[in-house]
Amino acid sequence: MTPPVLEVRNLSKRFPVPGGVLTAVNDVSFSLAAGETLGLVGESGSGKSTLGRCVLRLIAPSAGRVVFDGHDITDWSEARCRKLRAGMQMVFQDPWSALNPRMTARSLIEELLALHTPLSSAERRAEAERLGLRVRLPSAMLDRYPGELSGGQQQRVCIARAIATRPKLIVLDEPTSSLDLSVRAGILDLLAELKEETGAAMLFITHDLGTLRLMADRVMVMYLGRVVEEAPAAEIFDRPAHPYTQALMSAHLPADPSAHLARHVLTGEIPSPINLPPGCFFSSRCPVALPRCRETAPPLEAVPGAEATHRAACLRMADGGNRIPT
Amino acid sequence: MSDLALAPPAAPSLPVRIAARLAGIARRSPTLAIGAAIILAFAIMAVFAPWISPQDPVAANAARVLQPPQAGAWFGTDGNGMDVLSRVIHGSLYAFGIAIPVVIVGLLVGVPVGLWTGWRGGWADEIVMRGFDALRVFPSIILALAVVAAAGPSLLNVVLVLGLLDSPVYARLVRAEVLALRGGTFVESAVAAGNPTHRILFRHILPNALRGAMAQTAVRAAWAVRISATLAFLGVGIQPPTPEWGAMIRQGAEYMVTGEWWVAVFPGTALILMVLGLNMLGDGLSDLLDPRRKAAAR
Numbered sequence: 114m115t116p117p118v119l120e121v122r123n124l125s126k127r128f129p130v131p132g133g134v135l136t137a138v139n140d141v142s143f144s145l146a147a148g149e150t151l152g153l154v155g156e157s158g159s160g161k162s163t164l165g166r167c168v169l170r171l172i173a174p175s176a177g178r179v180v181f182d183g184h185d186i187t188d189w190s191e192a193r194c195r196k197l198r199a200g201m202q203m204v205f206q207d208p209w210s211a212l213n214p215r216m217t218a219r220s221l222i223e224e225l226l227a228l229h230t231p232l233s234s235a236e237r238r239a240e241a242e243r244l245g246l247r248v249r250l251p252s253a254m255l256d257r258y259p260g261e262l263s264g265g266q267q268q269r270v271c272i273a274r275a276i277a278t279r280p281k282l283i284v285l286d287e288p289t290s291s292l293d294l295s296v297r298a299g300i301l302d303l304l305a306e307l308k309e310e311t312g313a314a315m316l317f318i319t320h321d322l323g324t325l326r327l328m329a330d331r332v333m334v335m336y337l338g339r340v341v342e343e344a345p346a347a348e349i350f351d352r353p354a355h356p357y358t359q360a361l362m363s364a365h366l367p368a369d370p371s372a373h374l375a376r377h378v379l380t381g382e383i384p385s386p387i388n389l390p391p392g393c394f395f396s397s398r399c400p401v402a403l404p405r406c407r408e409t410a411p412p413l414e415a416v417p418g419a420e421a422t423h424r425a426a427c428l429r430m431a432d433g434g435n436r437i438p439t
Numbered sequence: 440m441s442d443l444a445l446a447p448p449a450a451p452s453l454p455v456r457i458a459a460r461l462a463g464i465a466r467r468s469p470t471l472a473i474g475a476a477i478i479l480a481f482a483i484m485a486v487f488a489p490w491i492s493p494q495d496p497v498a499a500n501a502a503r504v505l506q507p508p509q510a511g512a513w514f515g516t517d518g519n520g521m522d523v524l525s526r527v528i529h530g531s532l533y534a535f536g537i538a539i540p541v542v543i544v545g546l547l548v549g550v551p552v553g554l555w556t557g558w559r560g561g562w563a564d565e566i567v568m569r570g571f572d573a574l575r576v577f578p579s580i581i582l583a584l585a586v587v588a589a590a591g592p593s594l595l596n597v598v599l600v601l602g603l604l605d606s607p608v609y610a611r612l613v614r615a616e617v618l619a620l621r622g623g624t625f626v627e628s629a630v631a632a633g634n635p636t637h638r639i640l641f642r643h644i645l646p647n648a649l650r651g652a653m654a655q656t657a658v659r660a661a662w663a664v665r666i667s668a669t670l671a672f673l674g675v676g677i678q679p680p681t682p683e684w685g686a687m688i689r690q691g692a693e694y695m696v697t698g699e700w701w702v703a704v705f706p707g708t709a710l711i712l713m714v715l716g717l718n719m720l721g722d723g724l725s726d727l728l729d730p731r732r733k734a735a736a737r
Binding site: 203213214224 | 623627628629
């Protein structure tokens, strides 16, 4: 078996804030194989984006290791990371703010080629045209500035930039959430094609479950910086084990109108990510929590009766009480 | 394209489009239009000064001392018998000759400092900014007076001193923009793309951080014209008989009490018009380039 493109071990990211420490990412471990797409899902503030930025070393992790393509880049300087950046790219949530407003789409795409390839300027021009066509941007669009492009076209420029250097890893931070619904489908189709075509591993950050079902091979659910469940995509949609995942999945409308809908509406307060309580962070909102859930943090372990690749962090799995009664 | 599509209307020629564009700007901002017109008039005057001035501005003539305005000497003559009109016309050359280099020196010093301190942050930023604050405590005229008096009253010294004194204005504006951009997504996206630091600073941040500073240039040029005239008036700047407005006003001030008003009033009017024009142009430019910062500049 080939070594994973990305391996993350016990990664934590803490930010000092007035009145304490904000733990955005809390002891997260996972690995990502070549060509695999890992969906990272969770509500706002669950640390998804912070995790994505730590993985690319756009911010420095507080603890743990990040191993990209066999290099432990955790403590590398930015200058050293720069040499690897051709191999790891990112697509940002809001394409409008992610593009330099004073560069044309063409120069934005050619920038990546100029930084990381020995191509001549004529070759760069041709390659930028090819990349533009690949993301379905006609060459006339390439001479426009970001402000003259629609949101969807801007995101296509971002995607062309991200695939320009044929990276091994692409982190996509909610790439469609700032786009209109009508545009979203086109971008998702494009990403799904590119996933097959480029063979790049993708870390797909989203809070949209429909997107996840389309894109992800494997899904990791985060809650307040911790991974609460991890499973192959089909498995997590059919048999979510953690009560939080169950609630999350119940918020997703299935395509079949005759399907039985069981809504789990959560009540209770989300603990503040500053100075987190002991125990399971979800216990304050969990319908099946026991008193001991508030004391012991549950480890991420195999879900009984499921495949070994399906793991969840819930104490109630032991007695089968993790299912929210409908 | 469909065969039924109408032929596109003939595109207006480029000069017509530029004129239409300018008319649009003038309608939106009359301040800008008036300011620009005044400055344009002075610019033409400066460029063609040797040809349009009736006399040599520094030709003394003992036979024609302190003549009142009359045909042949429309603005009268000064105490050396020099033609005031010719001197006022040539004065615009000095006004631009000081204002433009002062702005350039200010930008050349201020912009890199603002870029660097905004990007670096931390103690370096603190020290530089507190230094600027300390500089701001003194009225700029006092500082300029002291430094020019110490360095010697040449045109080059006046330009360098005023440019340096004014650089904090640009540094602050650029620094504020850099601070806002530094944490922004497109800078992060430039880092993620693998840009080296110098490219992030000069290719990505700088072009987006210049707006505020550029909008201030005309207003700062007005300041330079005003201060350099003040220095000359006080006798530490450019020295007579150079046809500089401040120096001319100083010469003329002596004659005001004895009734020879034209020696001081004409250069004074030119000075007021030029400062007014630059300020109007500057205000108009700020509104146009940088609507957010309308009220921020002092």
